[in-house]
Amino acid sequence: MALVGAALKLLLLLWLKLNALTFCQGKSSHNRWENDYPFIKAASSFSSSSSSSSSSSGREKTYDYIIVGGGTAGCPLATTLSQNYSVLLVERGDVPFGNLNVSHLNNFHISLVDTSRTSAAQTFISTDGVFNSRGRVLGGGTAINAGFYTRASTRYVRNVGWDAKLVNESYRWIEKQIVHRPNLAPWQMAVRDSLLEVGVSPFNGFTYDHLYGTKVGGTIFDKFGHRHTAAELLASANPEKLNVLIHATVQKIVFDTIGKKPKALGVIFKDEHGNKHTAFLSKRRGSEIIVSCGAIGSPQMLLLSGIGPKAELRKLNISVVLDNVFVGKGMADNPLNSVFIPTDGPVEQSLIQIVGVTKMGVYIEASSGFGQSKDSIRCNHGIVSAEQRLHSVASQQEELQQMEIKLRAQIIVGSENMEMQSSFDAQIKEHANANVKLQGYWFLRAERDRNDGGGMTDDLG
Numbered sequence: 001m002a003l004v005g006a007a008l009k010l011l012l013l014l015w016l017k018l019n020a021l022t023f024c025q026g027k028s029s030h031n032r033w034e035n036d037y038p039f040i041k042a043a044s045s046f047s048s049s050s051s052s053s054s055s056s057s058g059r060e061k062t063y064d065y066i067i068v069g070g071g072t073a074g075c076p077l078a079t080t081l082s083q084n085y086s087v088l089l090v091e092r093g094d095v096p097f098g099n100l101n102v103s104h105l106n107n108f109h110i111s112l113v114d115t116s117r118t119s120a121a122q123t124f125i126s127t128d129g130v131f132n133s134r135g136r137v138l139g140g141g142t143a144i145n146a147g148f149y150t151r152a153s154t155r156y157v158r159n160v161g162w163d164a165k166l167v168n169e170s171y172r173w174i175e176k177q178i179v180h181r182p183n184l185a186p187w188q189m190a191v192r193d194s195l196l197e198v199g200v201s202p203f204n205g206f207t208y209d210h211l212y213g214t215k216v217g218g219t220i221f222d223k224f225g226h227r228h229t230a231a232e233l234l235a236s237a238n239p240e241k242l243n244v245l246i247h248a249t250v251q252k253i254v255f256d257t258i259g260k261k262p263k264a265l266g267v268i269f270k271d272e273h274g275n276k277h278t279a280f281l282s283k284r285r286g287s288e289i290i291v292s293c294g295a296i297g298s299p300q301m302l303l304l305s306g307i308g309p310k311a312e313l314r315k316l317n318i319s320v321v322l323d324n325v326f327v328g329k330g331m332a333d334n335p336l337n338s339v340f341i342p343t344d345g346p347v348e349q350s351l352i353q354i355v356g357v358t359k360m361g362v363y364i365e366a367s368s369g370f371g372q373s374k375d376s377i378r379c380n381h382g383i384v385s386a387e388q389r390l391h392s393v394a395s396q397q398e399e400l401q402q403m404e405i406k407l408r409a410q411i412i413v414g415s416e417n418m419e420m421q422s423s424f425d426a427q428i429k430e431h432a433n434a435n436v437k438l439q440g441y442w443f444l445r446a447e448r449d450r451n452d453g454g455g456m457t458d459d460l461g
């Protein structure tokens with residue numbers, strides 16, 4: 001009898017263990033983004049779903065809100081609006097989920113210089129010759145940036161006329177989902193001590209608040225160095241009311257121009273196969289198309305849709321919907337200056353964790369190291385690299401003049417990458433007459449505090 005009892009116990013244990021295993025496997029397959037975000041679909045699926053509903057019901061599916069651009073602003077906006085309204089979010093890029101260049105902190109630099117068509121980062125050079133990048137992926141800039149998070153100054157919120165209570169609630173909503181307290185890297189500790197030594201004080205410790213002095217801010221990288229992007233905020237959306245299309249490049253907003261004022265009707269977008277589709281707003285009073293394509297993409301979208309300076313639109317054969325002289329104007333470059341300092345020791349990689357916020361209206365921030373995870377692309381280190389900087393500068397005199405601008409300063413010391421080593425050494429020798437082995441780099445920059453000057457955004461760039 002005791003034997004039968006023991007056998008039964010064993011069977012029960014085995015059964016429990018097998019069940020636990022099956023549950024774990026099920027859970028891991030549920031981790032795939034399609035399961036977590038069932039409302040995200042490829043753009044090409046749009047016409048089949050909407051045309052099938054239109055042929056059966058005689059009507060096309062329409063939306064209370066169409067949001068163009070699923071980036072830093074677009075994702076949380078779509079999530080919030082979906083609680084009460086039907087929303088279509090249209091993004092030209094892919095999802096960031098499972099993309100190692102996006103998700104690993106140590107791929108930050110190579111992600112920025114991946115110029116392939118499927119890259120999450122789109123490199124561009126301004127008309128004045130300044131290199132920069134913009135996001136081309138769900139999550140937008142949060143999928144390619146340095147991940148530093150801070151709140152705006154109370155003065156900034158007041159000046160732009162936002163509801164301070166709502167702003168504070170929104171901060172907390174974001175922070176609990178994708179923001180982390182950083183583990184300070186050695187270089188960041190050195191930056192903290194240096195800032196305090198030169199008088200960027202007091203030390204405000206770890207805080208999200210915008211305070212004068214030196215502080216540890218938030219980061220969207222967790223303790224494992226994994227990035228959390230604005231796309232993850234979509235997990236809080238109402239799945240019944242939200243549709244997200246990826247690989248959907250909006251070409252223009254369509255307007256009804258018959259009445260006194262032009263009225264937005266919908267958007268025309270191209271899918272991943274190059275086919276065109278039109279998505280329409282519902283007839284609900286207050287339905288809107290919201291343009292959140294970023295600082296370059298948003299004015300571009302308005303211009304393509306016929307909103308902008310009349311003369312310029314006509315020159316480009318774009319029918320004028322609304323003459324507005326300000327669209328596409330007032331843009332400023334985000335310039336970068338670099339200084340290379342040789343080192344013979346490796347430097348641990350860190351992105352922005354410490355900032356100095358000065359009363360002169362300047363942010364000072366720094367990063368260190370140059371990594372690349374084994375299972376990712378290998379390429380020239382591009383716009384932020386030493387070799388690029390040394391090639392692109394016509395003369396040291398010009399470099400010195402750029403330095404005078406003092407908007408940004410970058411200190412770069414070498415690279416871990418052995419392929420770069422010899423070209424690095426040669427160029428450094430040529431330019432700085434140094435005979436050194438380079439292994440790591442530091443990066444330091446200062447920029448105007450946009451909280452102070454009433455700029456466009458409340459974050460660090």
Ligand SMILES: Cc1cc2nc3c(=O)[nH]c(=O)nc-3n(C[C@H](O)[C@H](O)[C@H](O)COP(=O)(O)OP(=O)(O)OC[C@H]3O[C@@H](n4cnc5c(N)ncnc54)[C@H](O)[C@@H]3O)c2cc1C
Pocket residue numbers: 068069070071072073074090091092093112132133134135136137138139140141142144145146147148149150248249250251292293294295297301352457459460461
């Ligand atoms: C290298 C780098 C480092 C940075 N570091 C930081 C930092 O540490 N901290 C910080 O706060 N900020 C940082 N920034 C700035 C920050 O990332 C941006 O200010 C922010 O992402 C802008 O948000 P957005 O919503 O306006 O635009 P984006 O986040 O760029 O979103 C725009 C979205 O619109 C999509 N889009 C554009 N055109 C179309 C179209 N025609 N059809 C469909 N979709 C379209 C794009 O693909 C993109 O996803 C950094 C920026 C860069 C480039």
